[in-house]
Amino acid sequence: MSRVMNPYRALKNRHYRNFWIAQSISLIGTWIDTTLRGWVAVNLFPESKAAGFIGLIAFLKGFPSVFFSPVAGVLIDWFGPKTILLYTQLLDAANAFFMAYLVWKGLLSPFFLLSLSLLMGITSGFYLPSRNTFISDIVPKDVLPNALALHSMIFNVARMVGPTIAGFVVKYYGLEFGFVINALSFLPLIIALMVIPDNHSRTSSHASFKKFFVDLVEGVRYVSTNAVLIKTFVGLTMYSLFGMPFGMLMQAFVKSVVKSDILGYGIIMGMMGVGAFVGANVVAAINPERLIRMKEDFLLLVIGSSILAAALRPALTPYAAFFIGACQSSFFNITNSRTQLLSPSNMKGRTISLYSFLNTGGSPTGTFILGLLGNAIGVRSVYTFAGLILLIFSISRLFSLVNPAKEPKNIQ
Template sequence: MAKYMNPYRSLKNKNYRKFWIAQSISLIGSWIDTTLRGWVAVSLFSEDKAAGFIGLIAFLKGFPSIFFSPIAGVLIDWFGAKSILFYTQLLDAVNAFIMAYLVWKGLLSPVFLLVLSFAMGVTSGFYLPSRNTFISSIVDRSLLPNALALHSMIFNVARMVGPTIAGFIVKYYGLQLGFVINAISFVPLLVVLLIIPEEKIGYSKNNSFGKFFKDLFEGVKYLVKDRTLSLTLTGLSVYSLFGMPFGMLMQAFVKSVVKSDIVGYGLIMGFMGLGAFIGANIVGAVPPERLIKLREELLLLIIGVNILIASFYPTFTPYAALIIGACQSSFFNITNSRTQLLSPNHMKGRVMSLYSFINTGGSPTGTFLLGLIGNKIGVRNSYVFSGIIVTIYAISRITFLVNHPKTVNTPTEK
């Protein structure tokens, strides 16, 4: 196999290409929505309270996945990823239309924000594992890491474009248009999910309430016994709790530390998205057998150091965001691909649901806790704290691997 490959090779698959384009539209709308909800919180509260409320919104949008991601894994293995993904996105579309209506009528309040954020948290528990498993069902196994890298790319391009669009929408047209755009952005994805066929490999036909818990614990047992996957998800846990809040608390950091407005926030997040786009292109060109052997702890070290630099030198924040975006995109592509390729087909939904459990549950939990810390000691100091944790973990893991060298499992058809 060639040392480097076409980073866009998965787009030759017609069904994946349709899904990729529709997801691109939906994700831009979602990032517009995320930006506006966070800025509403900044506008409603004083600087010493805003970070905590933004953290609470992020917590409610992600913490329910801790309960629902494992359930989603079993349901995916029973009924197929496409069905779960379709109904999840349908509910999110309804949520977006409700948000747009509340803004239009001038009824938006902190209570409504929290309720709708919690509803998004429930659906997020089903979204990530069903999306990743669905991708694996419509592309060849050899293309899976590249397909995941391309999806990460559009996610981060959306993160680059969405906040920038949101900033100018608020400045020239107000909040209402942004939420309406998000509501409409779900339509192409729902249509595409209706027309794309799904190859159902390994889905269980013997489903019952009693078997549900047996299947659930079987997935947990498999993950704990596999040393490579358990170490991978340990690193994911640390980064989700302490690294991801760098971007998720950025509205408060921009206002209180960088001393800028929503346009400045949008530009910083644009830099982060640009970095992620670059990172996704790089890892997308790496063959799968090499990709899953890359060491992500080096990326965590770079991320931790850049969080600390941005904390002490706020003018460096856009450049830190660029670097962190590239490393974060690469980190998720490596860990996601490794988890997918080392998981047997008959329990891939369950294993990926545990990956999602950590990813979507850890980041809002960390954001909520760091937001509360920010309320007490300042947003800058909460960033310093998170940077120290990520850096220390990365150094300790690098040291451990030097003293205990181990080979990453080679994926085989299971």
């Protein structure tokens, strides 16, 4: 198998192509929504408390996945990822329409903002594992890493385009119009999910409360006895806790450290999206067997260095965001592909749900804690702390201070 392949080969699959296009539209709306909610937060509270409130929103949008991702894994293996994914999108669409209504009527309050963020957090616990498993159901196994890379690409293009659109929409049309755009962006994806056939093979013909816990424990046991997955998940946890808050606290960092406005925030996040687009394209061209053997510790080293550079020299933040975006995109593609390709088909929903558990549960937890710490010592100091932690961790792994796991076996 050649080392370099067509980076867009997964789009030859008609069902994946339809899903990819619809998801692209939805993700742009999601990033518009994320930008606007964060900006609402920094203007609802004094500057000294804004970082903590943004962290609380991120916590509520992600931490519920700690409880619901493992549950989602079992339900995905039982009922199929398409069913679970469709219901999560319907609920998220309703959430978005209600948010748009509240802003339009001038009824948005901290209570509603936090309550709707919590509901999004609950659905996110089902969304990520069902989405990733659904992709593995509609593309062949040898194309799966490429499909995941292309999905990461559109996620990061959306992260580049969404905040920029949000900035201009708020400036020229008003806050409520941005939330309306997000609400409407769910419709193409819901339609696509309704027409794409369900190819999932159910692992159980009878669901029961007792069997649910038996299957849940079985999934945890499988991961805990796989040295490669353990090493992968430890790295994922560290990045989720200390790397992801770079972007999630950026509104507060831009306002208090960079001394800019929502347009400046949009430019920085746009640079992060450009970097992620470049990183996703590079990873998409790598064949699967080589991809899952790549060492993501080098990526964590670059990310930690970039966060530290932004903290020490705020003028470098757009450039740091570019490198972080490129490395983050590559990091998630490598770890996600490895997790899926090394998991048996009857266990994939549960292993991916644990992956999502660490990702969507770790990042809001880290953002919440670092946000509160930012209230006490300043956002700039928090960025310095997070960068140093990732540097120390990645260097320790690269110099084998942490016991290395065995190399993954060839893809079956």
